[in-house]
Amino acid sequence: MSKKLSEGASYAVLFIPWFILFFLFTFFIAGYNVFLSFTDWVGILPSFNFAGLDAWRRLFRMRGFLQTLGNVGLLYLVGLPGTVIAAIVLAVIMDMLRGLAAHIVRGVAVSTMALGGVTVSAFWGMMYNYRYGGINQMLRAIGLDALALEWLGRPQIVMYAVILMLFWTFLGYSSMVILGGLQGVPQTQIEAAQIEGAGTVRIYRSVLLPQVLGHVLMVSLLLSMFYLKAFDNVYVLTGGGPGWSSAVFPILVYRKMFGELDYAGGAAAATFLFVIVSVVAIPYLVYTRKIENERGGVV
Amino acid sequence: MHSRMLLLALCVLILVPGLVVATGTQERAVEPTVAPIYPDSDDVILRQGLPAVRDRRVNLEFLTIQSGDGLRTMEQFVTEIFERHYPNITVDVQGIESGQLDDIVNTRLAAGSPVPVVQGGGYADRARWAEAGVLLDVSDLWDTYNLEAIIPDGIAGEMRVDGRYIATPYNSAVGSIMYYHLNNIRDAGVPEPPYETWDEFFAAAEQYVEATGQPFFVDGYAQPWFGMVKTGHFAAAYYGTEGFYRIANGQATANDFRDVLRFHRRLLDVGNPDYMSMDAIAGSVEAVARGDGAAAWAGGWGYPRFYNAGLELDAEWIMATLPRPAHGDLDGHVIIAASTGFLAFRNSGFEDEARALLMAPVLLESQMLIAPSLGFTPVRSDINVADLPEVGRYPISQRAVGWLETAGAVIDRNFNLMPPVIRSEMPPVFSAHFAGELSLDRAADELFQIQQENQAAYTTVWGQ
Numbered sequence: 001m002s003k004k005l006s007e008g009a010s011y012a013v014l015f016i017p018w019f020i021l022f023f024l025f026t027f028f029i030a031g032y033n034v035f036l037s038f039t040d041w042v043g044i045l046p047s048f049n050f051a052g053l054d055a056w057r058r059l060f061r062m063r064g065f066l067q068t069l070g071n072v073g074l075l076y077l078v079g080l081p082g083t084v085i086a087a088i089v090l091a092v093i094m095d096m097l098r099g100l101a102a103h104i105v106r107g108v109a110v111s112t113m114a115l116g117g118v119t120v121s122a123f124w125g126m127m128y129n130y131r132y133g134g135i136n137q138m139l140r141a142i143g144l145d146a147l148a149l150e151w152l153g154r155p156q157i158v159m160y161a162v163i164l165m166l167f168w169t170f171l172g173y174s175s176m177v178i179l180g181g182l183q184g185v186p187q188t189q190i191e192a193a194q195i196e197g198a199g200t201v202r203i204y205r206s207v208l209l210p211q212v213l214g215h216v217l218m219v220s221l222l223l224s225m226f227y228l229k230a231f232d233n234v235y236v237l238t239g240g241g242p243g244w245s246s247a248v249f250p251i252l253v254y255r256k257m258f259g260e261l262d263y264a265g266g267a268a269a270a271t272f273l274f275v276i277v278s279v280v281a282i283p284y285l286v287y288t289r290k291i292e293n294e295r296g297g298v299v
Numbered sequence: 300m301h302s303r304m305l306l307l308a309l310c311v312l313i314l315v316p317g318l319v320v321a322t323g324t325q326e327r328a329v330e331p332t333v334a335p336i337y338p339d340s341d342d343v344i345l346r347q348g349l350p351a352v353r354d355r356r357v358n359l360e361f362l363t364i365q366s367g368d369g370l371r372t373m374e375q376f377v378t379e380i381f382e383r384h385y386p387n388i389t390v391d392v393q394g395i396e397s398g399q400l401d402d403i404v405n406t407r408l409a410a411g412s413p414v415p416v417v418q419g420g421g422y423a424d425r426a427r428w429a430e431a432g433v434l435l436d437v438s439d440l441w442d443t444y445n446l447e448a449i450i451p452d453g454i455a456g457e458m459r460v461d462g463r464y465i466a467t468p469y470n471s472a473v474g475s476i477m478y479y480h481l482n483n484i485r486d487a488g489v490p491e492p493p494y495e496t497w498d499e500f501f502a503a504a505e506q507y508v509e510a511t512g513q514p515f516f517v518d519g520y521a522q523p524w525f526g527m528v529k530t531g532h533f534a535a536a537y538y539g540t541e542g543f544y545r546i547a548n549g550q551a552t553a554n555d556f557r558d559v560l561r562f563h564r565r566l567l568d569v570g571n572p573d574y575m576s577m578d579a580i581a582g583s584v585e586a587v588a589r590g591d592g593a594a595a596w597a598g599g600w601g602y603p604r605f606y607n608a609g610l611e612l613d614a615e616w617i618m619a620t621l622p623r624p625a626h627g628d629l630d631g632h633v634i635i636a637a638s639t640g641f642l643a644f645r646n647s648g649f650e651d652e653a654r655a656l657l658m659a660p661v662l663l664e665s666q667m668l669i670a671p672s673l674g675f676t677p678v679r680s681d682i683n684v685a686d687l688p689e690v691g692r693y694p695i696s697q698r699a700v701g702w703l704e705t706a707g708a709v710i711d712r713n714f715n716l717m718p719p720v721i722r723s724e725m726p727p728v729f730s731a732h733f734a735g736e737l738s739l740d741r742a743a744d745e746l747f748q749i750q751q752e753n754q755a756a757y758t759t760v761w762g763q
Binding site for chain 2: 043044045046062063064128129130131150151152153154155156239241242243244245255256258259260261262263
């Protein structure tokens with residue numbers, strides 16, 4: 001008993017400081033942010049009064065709010081599934097490759113994540129430049145001048161340009177996670193399938209890919225959170241413009257707080273973002289917990 | 300051995316092109332000269348002695364919106380002039396984008412760690428900070444050194460809020476200069492600038508577009524806040540100043556906004572197809588200097604672009620005022636001018652040193668360096684513009700003073716006068732209209748609605 005107590009005390013000594021810091025920097029700050037969203041703080045001076053739902057009303061009536069919701073919807077309907085499907089395909093290709101080719105492809109895949117968001121956005125900004133960008137230069141060189149568009153200047157297409165940039169940024173990482181899952185499948189299962197006469201395609205479809213469903217779900221969750229909080233990439237590339245055409249929620253928060261000096265409104269926007277992230281994350285956590293309990297192990 | 304050779308070869312392959320690119324793309328360095336035309340004894344400020352500071356070594360943080368040549372001038376001013384007078388103070392000069400000044404200053408204020416000194420920002424920003432009580436009141440400095448006797452009231456007024464001085468002037472710039480690429484215009488066979496009226500301007504523009512198939516007027520809207528500035532100013536230049544001040548004061552009608560948009564649309568019709576993504580501040584001037592277009596609007600910062608393109612002023616390119624208003628009863632051109640100043644924030648812990656830095660830009664020797672470096676007009680009336688060092692490449696100062704003297708009206712940068720919520724809500728509507736998403740009438744109605752919804756935010760009356 002005393003040995004157990006002493007062990008428990010050791011764990012507590014190690015755990016409590018971390019928990020205090022974690023609580024302060026996550027729950028407390030998030031809670032404080034929620035509190036600020038019910039005040040009238042304008043940010044210049046650290047003083048404010050309770051203002052009820054005023055900031056929330058301003059947020060929902062903000063002209064760019066619906067557009068931003070639409071942009072996030074587009075990210076989820078086009079960007080997310082596109083990235084996940086492409087990541088699966090790339091992971092399968094990398095799994096099939098051997099030797100130097102495998103190393104090169106994997107190295108290129110992870111290098112996109114090694115570059116910072118600002119670097120990536122600056123690079124894509126140059127690529128998308130109407131006059132001198134690589135994309136339009138290439139299109140003009142092959143006689144497709146009509147397709148050499150103002151990628152970052154047209155509200156109708158700018159969000160797709162942003163999605164392509166984010167797709168490029170996160171594809172490598174996503175594919176590596178799925179590749180890890182593929183390579184974790186026991187060799188005996190593959191050999192058993194081969195003995196039964198299954199070809200490569202059948203092995204992937206019926207043996208390997210079903211076993212990486214958990215990895216695919218995890219990648220989907222991570223991507224959904226990356227996309228929701230993508231600020232530096234989008235801000236450097238377009239600033240959320242033209243107008244609100246490529247604005248995402250962190251940019252809405254930024255403009256509210258620092259553009260309009262409406263810190264309470266920005267806090268409301270940040271709280272709204274937190275709610276959306278929770279709506280996405282909680283079902284996944286519940287599902288994985290359920291699978292863990294059913295299988296008695298890791299998903 | 301082989302792997303070492305391979306490594307060495309890789310290093311050479313990476314470093315050499317990098318060095319070539321780095322050296323090849325450097326801009327020509329600007330070396331404005333500080334000519335000793337006015338000795339220190341001529342300077343009323345130095346005769347009285349600069350403000351005293353505590354005897355301690357200090358690193359003073361200083362944010363400035365200057366960039367490129369302007370930033371190099373600022374650093375030269377700090378090291379050669381200010382730090383010479385105050386050897387115990389080292390100024391940490393940080394150049395930031397002008398659109399970010401608000402963000403950085405306000406977040407630092409909210410965090411309780413104000414930036415000691417900044418240069419930049421519009422009058423509305425200064426007024427807001429002054430009303431919040433976060434700026435140092437430097438009225439005593441103005442009184443001690445009798446600055447009102449040596450700084451024109453048009454500039455001094457921009458440093459005052461409710462009768463109190465909260466800044467000292469750094470520069471006074473004319474921001475309404477049209478740059479014309481004469482070579483391109485002559486090759487197209489259209490009448491040469493300067494164009495006295497907007498009718499002449501548009502006649503030449505339309506002829507040019509028809510003759511060459513290329514844009515005449517190159518402009519950009521990548522920075523919407525700056526694009527909105529130009530929209531307002533062009534409209535002021537075309538319709539006169541009454542409508543401009545109605546917009547600035549939140550008293551515009553939907554028709555006023557319709558006029559503003561209609562006029563800017565006319566400019567876009569003779570403009571570049573990549574308007575929405577072109578860099579608003581310098582990109583358009585750079586494009587015209589390169590030969591991709593015939594005309595661009597900018598301030599004094601446009602000059603170095605043409606200079607660096609190797610073109611000869613008045614022979615291969617010219618700069619001129621905007622054409623005269625087509626409406627209203629102004630006799631002369633409308634000039635957009637603005638002064639920026641040095642501001643010091645309270646509770647930074649470096650208030651003495653900040654006050655000392657605030658006096659530095661108004662010294663004679665400082666203005667003799669600052670004014671010609673980028674074509675600013677001197678902020679001191681006891682400087683004869685003809686005495687400014689002929690940095691040859693930057694004769695804007697002399698010309699700008701001439702334009703100011705013959706102007707029908709001088710107005711401040713419109714957008715800087717607007718409340719923050721207007722500066723956030725209106726640009727997207729302009730963007731949507733210019734991108735073809737919103738019709739003229741709908742955009743005008745929406746701009747009017749934004750104005751009406753935010754009447755309480757218009758706390759200052761301009762133009763009186």
